[in-house]
Amino acid sequence: MPTLLLTVLAAGALGLFLAMPGGRTLGARLGAVALALAGVAVLTALGRHLGTGPWSWYLGFAAVMLFAAVRVITHGKPVYSALYFVLLIVSGAGLVILMGVEFLAYALVIVYAGAILVTYLFVIMLAQQAFPAAYDTHARQPFWGCVAGFFLIALLATRLLLPGVAAEAAVTGAPAGELDNFTVVGTRLLTEYVIGIQVVGVLLLAAMVGAIAIARRERPAADAGRAGARFGATDADQGAGEEDD
């Protein structure tokens, strides 16, 4: 059993290495095929474990998540990586709906995909060159990265899928009675975790103040080297004006 699992994981790691951006066009197609075969093997094993019925949706969401995750890290253009990440989050929201936590699914789509990823897209478009830059089209030591990833997932998967662990984790907990997910989560957030909500509010305020303080535009004239030349006379003028006092 571990041999088959390790073979599938090794095929996945090899396919990931071949699909990394770095100028291996034939290798990219071979890598896509190897990754697809490894993914199909994993999902077939999972399908045999789950049986038919409503859990076929689970397989669909898992397949889309894996495909989107691989495309996030292997696509050459950052905007496409961010958009594939949005696909990952939406399919992840579908997956957690299947497990009965609807509030988290809505929070994922609204906060993660709708706020955090949109911020990422804005910053990617702010800091984008006109042509695909060299730091996007060439990965940094992809072979050793994929070897390290293979070791990590091999350790995790073989330890998780040992026969003893599977028997222990075969419980399916009963849902929380008559109340729906929103009622239970809302009640717990406002009774047991109310201090946590206050602390998270302070944390978000501090992060907002910190982000504005870090990225504000008035810098001293000492910084107006290449940045001043790029952004015109605005920063240099402000710097010269401040230095006169």
Add this chain to the structure above:
Amino acid sequence: MLLATVVLGGVLFTLGAVGFVTRRNLIIIFLCTEMMFQGIILNLVAFGRYPLGGRVLFDGEVFALFLIAVAAAEAALALALVVLLYRYRGSLDANAYTQLKDE
């Protein structure tokens, strides 16, 4: 069902880690950190929904909600730093920021 989700969360975490060490674009490096967060969220939801003993109380989901808030704060600060670095140096390449290296 618990095992499948935990393994899927582990695979997402590993893919995020591989992308983190492999890509050179600063923003994509932070995006892979967010992908690691996604794997952790799947783990939390799985262990909250299928606890190994006791009633289902959606503890993992509450943990995941706080994790989303922390991820938002971290993303704001990381992107502010990336904007500042890009304004200073003009490049998003992780290999261009080597002033703290020993040699």
